[in-house]
Amino acid sequence: MIVCVEQSLVEAELVAGGLSCPSCRGVLGPWGYARERVLRCSLGARVLRPRRGRCRGCLGTHVLLPDVALVRRQDEVSVIGAAIEANVAGEGYRRIAARLGVVADTVRGWLRRFGERADQIRAHFTRCAVVLDPELGPVLPAGSDVADALEAIAVAARAWVLRFGPGDPWRITSVLSGGVLLATRASAYSWAS
Numbered sequence: 001m002i003v004c005v006e007q008s009l010v011e012a013e014l015v016a017g018g019l020s021c022p023s024c025r026g027v028l029g030p031w032g033y034a035r036e037r038v039l040r041c042s043l044g045a046r047v048l049r050p051r052r053g054r055c056r057g058c059l060g061t062h063v064l065l066p067d068v069a070l071v072r073r074q075d076e077v078s079v080i081g082a083a084i085e086a087n088v089a090g091e092g093y094r095r096i097a098a099r100l101g102v103v104a105d106t107v108r109g110w111l112r113r114f115g116e117r118a119d120q121i122r123a124h125f126t127r128c129a130v131v132l133d134p135e136l137g138p139v140l141p142a143g144s145d146v147a148d149a150l151e152a153i154a155v156a157a158r159a160w161v162l163r164f165g166p167g168d169p170w171r172i173t174s175v176l177s178g179g180v181l182l183a184t185r186a187s188a189y190s191w192a193s
């Protein structure tokens with residue numbers, strides 16, 4: 001479950017019962033902390049200690065992952081997003097990796113996953129964009145599967161900003177993907193179909 005990175009805001013929402021369970025929509029209450037993890041960010045490594053919430057309805061617990069991260073990815077979502085944007089613009093994975101200071105195989109893994117999921121990603125973010133902005137016109141073809149997927153993400157992020165106010169596009173993307181933008185299993189996108 002993806003939440004705002006500002007811990008005080010998350011805490012306030014959690015205590016006020018403002019967060020709902022992703023499984024049953026019940027109210028989440030505070031339930032300790034998840035294990036610490038290191039997130040590699042553009043400005044250096046950052047230690048995250050995500051809050052954990054417990055549902056008062058189904059009693060399930062959920063890790064409240066901040067929106068700068070994606071589930072099971074060690075790099076900040078904006079770094080991953082920058083790699084995807086550069087690749088769609090024509091840059092190869094080795095150059096991207098060198099420029100961003102990330103291991104080449106890691107970048108290649110992100111790009112491969114994004115390519116494999118491009119259709120599902122485009123479909124999901126197009127749906128998100130329409131939900132956020134029912135007046136939205138058609139999303140125009142951008143020339144390839146991955147370019148179409150990236151365009152759908154951009155359109156959805158803009159629709160979010162129009163509705164909720166300014167925000168970082170890749171953090172919005174993390175929220176809209178439920179943290180599983182680059183999920184390894186197709187089932188992670190089952191809610192998108």
Ligand SMILES: [Zn+2]
Pocket residue numbers: 021022023024025026055056057058059060
């Ligand atoms: Zn629940």
